[in-house]
Amino acid sequence: MNANVQAVKTPLGPRLRALPPVVWMLVVLALVFSITTPQYFALANLRNILVQSSALMILAFAQTLIVLTQGTDLSLGAQASLVTVLWVSLAKAGINIYLAATLSVCATVIVGMCNGLLVSKGKIPPFIATFGMQNVVSSIALLTTAGSSIYFSHYIFQFVTETRFLFVPLPVWIAALMFALTWLLLYRTKFGVNIFGLGGNPEALVLAGVNTVKSYVKVYAYAGFLAGICGLITACRVESGQPVVGMGWEFEAVAATLLGGTSLREGRGGISGTIAGVLLLTVLRNGLNVSGISAMYQNAIIGVIVMLAIVIDAMVRRVRGD
Amino acid sequence: MKKICIILLSAALLITMFTACSTPPASGKASQDSKPPAQSSAAPSAPSSAEPHASSSQASPSQGADIELPTTGIGASISTNLKANEKYTIACIVKNSTNPYMVGCLNGVQKAAEDMGFEAVLMAPSTNDSVEEQVKIMEDLIQKGVDGFVLVPVDTNGIMPGVRKAMEQNIPIATIGTPAAVDTFLRTGVDxxxxxxxxxxxxxxxxxxxxxxxxxxxxxxxxxxxxxxxxxxxxxxxxxxxxxxxxxxxxxxxxxxxxxxxxxxxxxxxxxxxxxxxxxxxxxxxxxxxxxxxxxxxxxxxxxxxxxxxxxxxxxxxxxxxNTDPFGSSYLAAVYIAQFLNDGTEPPQYFIPFPSEVDKPLITAENVVEYMADIAWWN
Structure with missing residues (x-):
């Protein structure tokens, strides 16, 4: 009996300490904001934060996978914008709205596959390949609507953002679902093992007889799929197609990934930390907005805190010796 | 793998076909839509210039002249005799913090706050012209509990989720330049x-x-x-x-x-x-x-x-x-909101063009010195 208790108890201490530092920073920040603004800890505000983070959350999962393969996908934000525009314009052209959503997500999956081919077959560094793709994709998005935003009236947009299931809004559930899916893929399939392999030691993968081209294409295509889902949620959030809405999100996703403890160098890290990273960014932005701090200061404050978090993370790791 | 490729490629073909064919019918459909068409959000605006709005038909030239404004003057010399009865919080959200027109809007609300005695919260998206972030800011500020919004929306339809949430809480919204897709408390700016x-x-x-x-x-x-x-x-x-x-x-x-x-x-x-x-x-x-x-x-x-x-x-x-006067327009908008919060006074009509002909907005060599010294919104 005693031994049993012991067995349950011992892992708890190290487990708490093994939490990435970003979680602690998140707690500290939430405390600070709750002191400065009384309305901060209201249930409505927590819900607000979760809804606001859901789109970036999904995009950050995608980015985490790419970072795990030692790449960065700079086209993710543009892909999300493209989906908002495609979805609305297809629906406007008279296609069933669900079919239109599926088709637009297919489009970003194809974009992702092209990224994967460029990186693996073309041997172009991911940074360059996806940067090129970012420009192409955002041009397509702009051309689809001749540069303006596009609007279509359908109940689905409001339905997604305003429905609550067990007090939690639908976009948050979708993000949770994507987390579960990505987690399963990453830790329970060969595909996941290969992702870690691509980041850690690609040569070993080749020697082991794994087709790395296929693996790259798959992981970029899956990232495209997630960017597509992110785009669908975003379209619901703004009830229209916006060709530049996702501009810069790819970098926020990289920041969230790094905050979550995923390393840019070797295939180390995981998507659970990314959740904390995204929440940190959203909590910061929300807290600064609620405190009424102007955008010109916001970016500087967020930049400093992100850097601090990453430095603290690195220091903690060094002290721990891993 | 190959099969997936083929399926996806054919899907891509389908999409291209649909989008290619969709253009003419789409525009035909748009005219049937009861709501105004989506406005350009991508067009980068020169000062004051890309402020599209949907319902100009409501404004006739005489409208501006009949209205007695709660303010006097235009541009930097605008003023009001009204005071806020309580320390209201009025938020101004613009498209970005780099365009002089937007900065003029923010400064106008700030000046109104100083003159009338309310608190101004001045916000802009950190990513220029991001309507998604404007919605986030609105949501956050509604949580904080603001009493009114002066808005320069990036997009007529994109801003709607935020506008709807504010209207549910009965928070008055005044838009400048670009209106929201529904009639809010007030719309101002030039006609x-x-x-x-x-x-x-x-x-x-x-x-x-x-x-x-x-x-x-x-x-x-x-x-x-x-x-x-x-x-x-x-x-x-x-x-x-x-x-x-x-x-x-x-x-x-x-x-x-x-x-x-x-x-x-x-x-x-x-x-x-x-x-x-x-x-x-x-x-x-x-x-x-x-x-x-x-x-x-x-x-x-x-x-x-x-x-x-x-x-x-x-x-x-x-x-x-x-003089398209963002400073005066947002000042006027804030004054109307504060007046409404004081005693429930509604503006006489939804769209109040400002500055209009009666405000003498034309600048020529005759009045340019005076304009630059006392009125110009970019000072």
Whole structure:
């Protein structure tokens, strides 16, 4: 009996300490904001934060996978914008709205596959390949609507953002679902093992007889799929197609990934930390907005805190010796 | 793997086909939509210029004149006798923090806060022109508990989730330039047709009611640009001897204004006037006129009354401009909101054009010194 208790108890201490530092920073920040603004800890505000983070959350999962393969996908934000525009314009052209959503997500999956081919077959560094793709994709998005935003009236947009299931809004559930899916893929399939392999030691993968081209294409295509889902949620959030809405999100996703403890160098890290990273960014932005701090200061404050978090993370790791 | 590739590729083909075929029916459908069409959010705006709005039809020229405003003056000299009964919090959310027009809006609400005694919260998205972030800011501020919004929405429809949440809480919203897709508490800012009509008329009179005129238009998709153009053309109806020899877009940009004018001057050497639909294009036209050696022979008109435009009026190269006054517009909007919070006074109508003809918004050599010293919204 005693031994049993012991067995349950011992892992708890190290487990708490093994939490990435970003979680602690998140707690500290939430405390600070709750002191400065009384309305901060209201249930409505927590819900607000979760809804606001859901789109970036999904995009950050995608980015985490790419970072795990030692790449960065700079086209993710543009892909999300493209989906908002495609979805609305297809629906406007008279296609069933669900079919239109599926088709637009297919489009970003194809974009992702092209990224994967460029990186693996073309041997172009991911940074360059996806940067090129970012420009192409955002041009397509702009051309689809001749540069303006596009609007279509359908109940689905409001339905997604305003429905609550067990007090939690639908976009948050979708993000949770994507987390579960990505987690399963990453830790329970060969595909996941290969992702870690691509980041850690690609040569070993080749020697082991794994087709790395296929693996790259798959992981970029899956990232495209997630960017597509992110785009669908975003379209619901703004009830229209916006060709530049996702501009810069790819970098926020990289920041969230790094905050979550995923390393840019070797295939180390995981998507659970990314959740904390995204929440940190959203909590910061929300807290600064609620405190009424102007955008010109916001970016500087967020930049400093992100850097601090990453430095603290690195220091903690060094002290721990891993 | 190969199968998936094929399936996806055929899906891509389908999509391309659908989008390619969709363009004509889509535009046909748009006209049936009861809501106003989505506005350009991508067009980068020159000061005050890409502020499209959907329902200009509501504004007739006389409307502005009949209304007794709760403020006096325009631009930096605007003032009010009203005071806020309580320390309300009124938020101003603009499109970005870099465009002088947007900065003018923020400063206007700040000034109103100082004059009336309420608290101003001044916000802009950290990513320029992000409507998604504007919605986030609105949601966050509703949580905080603000009493009113002065909004310059990036997009008529995109801002709706935020607008709806605010209206559910009965928070008054005043929009400037770009309206929301539904009628909110108030809409203000200039009536673009009126701006075109007044400047067009002044330029026509200056050239003696006859001669050749070139117009530099705004971006083709932007509705405010269309309305301004319509206003200019309307004003020329009184002058049958005026002939518009060319009307081309220069996208509200100075360099494009110069290039387009250079090209047009090759063909139309005897042109009497050029009207740029904003000051930036007008200044571009002036550069082209100087390069062609036609200085002093061509009357140039512009819109906005921005810093460079005012200097050009001062040195005589620009004849006239229209003060589009973001400072005064947002000041007026904030005053209306505070007045409503005080005693429930509603504005007399949804759209109050400001500054309109009665506010004497035209800037010429006669009043440019005074304008630059006391009124200009960019000071």
């Amino acid at each position: 673009y047709t009126e701006t075109g009509r007044l400047v067009g008329k002044a330029v026509a009179e200056k050239i003696g009611g006859k001669g050749e005129v070139i117009i530099l238009e705004g971006p083709p998709g932007a509705q405010n640009a269309q309305e301004r153009l319509a206003g200019i053309k309307e004003s020329f109806e009184e002058f049958p001897d005026i002939k518009i020899v060319a009307s081309q877009t220069a996208n509200f940009k100075r360099t494009e204004g110069m290039q387009v004018t250079e090209n047009l001057l090759q063909k139309h050497k005897s042109v009497s006037a050029i009207i740029g639909c904003n000051d930036e294009m007008a200044i571009g036209a002036i550069q082209a006129i100087k390069a062609a050696g036609l200085e002093g022979k061509v009357t140039v008109g512009g819109f906005d009354g921005n810093q460079d435009g005012s200097s050009a009026i001062y040195d005589g190269s620009l004849y006239i401009s229209y």
